[in-house]
Amino acid sequence: MSEIIIHGVPGSPYVRMPLITCEEKGAPYRLSPMGMGDSRAPAHLARQPFGRIPAMEHGDFQLYEAQAIVRYIDQVCPGRSLTPADARARARMNQVMGIVDWYVMPSISSGLAFNRVIKPMFGMPVDEAAVAAALPQARTCVAALADILGDQTYFTGDAISLADIAAAAHLDFMPLFPEGRDMLTGSPLAAWLQRMMSRPSLQKTTMAALRAALEPQPA
């Protein structure tokens, strides 16, 4: 099949979601890297009119919206399905993907990880008020996701699904800052996150791995 091209900034959890999905499916893909400010440039606005990332090209088919992209890759690429067939398991997958978009993104990703991990990387001042404001919802996210995970290996049972990919792309920042480590302590999410982070699909798509792969190689 033809190569899938993902346009986006390395390090973004939403850009990472389709990259992990391609890795899990064994699909040929390429990250077309963008800088932090490139999402408002005319070339990108032609692909994504809201100026957000990621955007996908697959042959003559263009698509934006991260959930739509990962569901499309799962459907068109050969390999084991990342969407359970059982209605209740699939409902839990979709619920986790919704929890990630509505609650994890504003609290754990934008509130905590952006301030504790990303901003210090770029020498930007940390907004402690935003960190404090994000904590209650972040704790509710961890409790709600742990409740769905229970004693299962992955969110929908023994095999990974798009739910694990969406959640791991956001939650793998948590061990990098004290509030995140505190919330994971004693939660079944801690062992789940270790399982996810040990998968090649996650290891090949960390911000560090993506940046290293993009650097010019010595001759």
Add this chain to the structure above:
Amino acid sequence: MSEIIIHGVPGSPYVRMPLITCEEKGAPYRLSPMGMGDSRAPAHLARQPFGRIPAMEHGDFQLYEAQAIVRYIDQVCPGRSLTPADARARARMNQVMGIVDWYVMPSISSGLAFNRVIKPMFGMPVDEAAVAAALPQARTCVAALADILGDQTYFTGDAISLADIAAAAHLDFMPLFPEGRDMLTGSPLAAWLQRMMSRPSLQKTTMAALRAALEPQPA
């Protein structure tokens, strides 16, 4: 099949999504109505820990997150599927559902409709700055959705899908205020919205119809 119970506030577009879906599937359902402030009450937080609506019960199965609920109803209820089988059509459906959540909700629903339609109903002051701030993204939403719709009858072709349901639940406020009418003028969304609003599934789930159905009947 057993009755589907939807907990939520009549008038909320996210509560309306599963109600329209049940109507389109011909599934037995009941709205368990909540008041504006009930979403933070312990009884609801036990169903939905983030204090948002809707939440669903189907026999012993409980589920929250509007997208997960409508996808579940579509899968388990007999009747014509509201999810196209073709990968590109399904991708457009998922894309529209994403556009609704990420961009239509904050601009057209929270920014415009809440200030121009809902607040005046309850005698609350209109935030004109919020209206002005929402307009650019609202216009991008209308352009992006019109681009996907093109000259098709519905977002994914000749038959309605979950995309039409999600979008109509939010956009049907637009004819009720001047900025909304202006944006629809000359857009293919105007005729699409008329088609959607003429469907029994939409007519039976307007805020007025839901409220009338909940009122005590004369003896």
